Amino acid sequence: MPTSNNKPSLPPLGFIAIDIHFHRPPGDPFNQQTWPFPLIRIQAEGSSESQVVTNDTYDDEFIDRFVQAGSKLAAQGCVGIITSCGFLAMAQPELSARLPTPIATSALLQLRSILPLLPSQKTVGILTYDDARLRDSHLANVGLSPDDIRRTDIKGAPPTGHLRRVIQDGAPYVHTDIERELVHTVKEMVAENPDIGAILLECTQMPPFAEAIQQAVQLPVYDVYTMACWFYSGLVRKTPAAWGRSEG
Structure with missing residues (x-):
């Protein structure tokens, strides 16, 4: 896993945030200090807590908001995308099918x-x-x-x-x-x-x-932290400096 020392030179991970606002300390995936790689955040407009945390399927308009947000992140160079609620597991099949980059919706x-x-x-x-x-x-x-x-x-x-x-x-x-x-x-x-x-x-x-x-x-x-660190480690492979070069 790349360390934070070379964080600015790494390609970013994208983050689709729900349209809700409260304190998010380091450790929360919305907080950029949480990650050892750059994070670009975008909001899925109109995605309230009550809409996202549901035991029902999402309607087309709701999914479209996340597809639009994810497409914008991909256009900004994000190598993959995560989201801000584990309940979005319900949308994993459709979002992974419709977005141009890999997405991991849920822990x-x-x-x-x-x-x-x-x-x-x-x-x-x-x-x-x-x-x-x-x-x-x-x-x-x-x-x-x-x-x-x-x-x-x-x-x-x-x-x-x-x-x-x-x-x-x-x-x-x-x-x-x-x-x-x-x-x-x-x-x-x-x-x-x-x-x-x-x-x-x-x-x-x-x-x-x-x-x-x-x-x-x-x-x-x-x-979600262990999930996204694993996810990113495959999206961006970096040979650890301690490995050096093996010439056989």
Whole structure:
């Protein structure tokens, strides 16, 4: 993975943001300090939280907004695109078919890679923004089979908790309050489902809390940051300087 020392010389990754505004600290994928490569951001106009976080399919007008935004990013030289909500997994097949560059819509795309790493009796615990609206259809749209879906356990952030109020209501962002809330929620999920062998954070606002979550439950933790770093590492290959040159 390229380091931040040569960040300005690297080609950019594109980021399609939802039309919603709240504090986004380093670790949030919207924040350019999060990444070891350049990031170009564009907004999908009119894409509200209630539209994106849905258990239903997106209408054509909604998808068209993301295609238009993604096409603009490609025209600016972006080598790939990510988005600002894991629920956009629902749009993965259509967006990947219509955009001129690769797109990774959701941290959920990692599930097909994580599951084979675990013993067959183990599951992946998914911490999501809203477990009332994250459905099997989201998982199916990132390639999971019914058997794969049965190896997932889903739990949501509290509906009236700190994270939801920051995003939905514009409440003040207090890192320690959200961290405490998410750590408690994951600990509950693992206690309820002792076969969980790894944690996946669906929500793009959760990476700043990944380390605390891992320390609390002592399991592998994946999120949009691990997904996008893997994604970019294939889009832009750089031979590490430490490898030198092998002449045989």
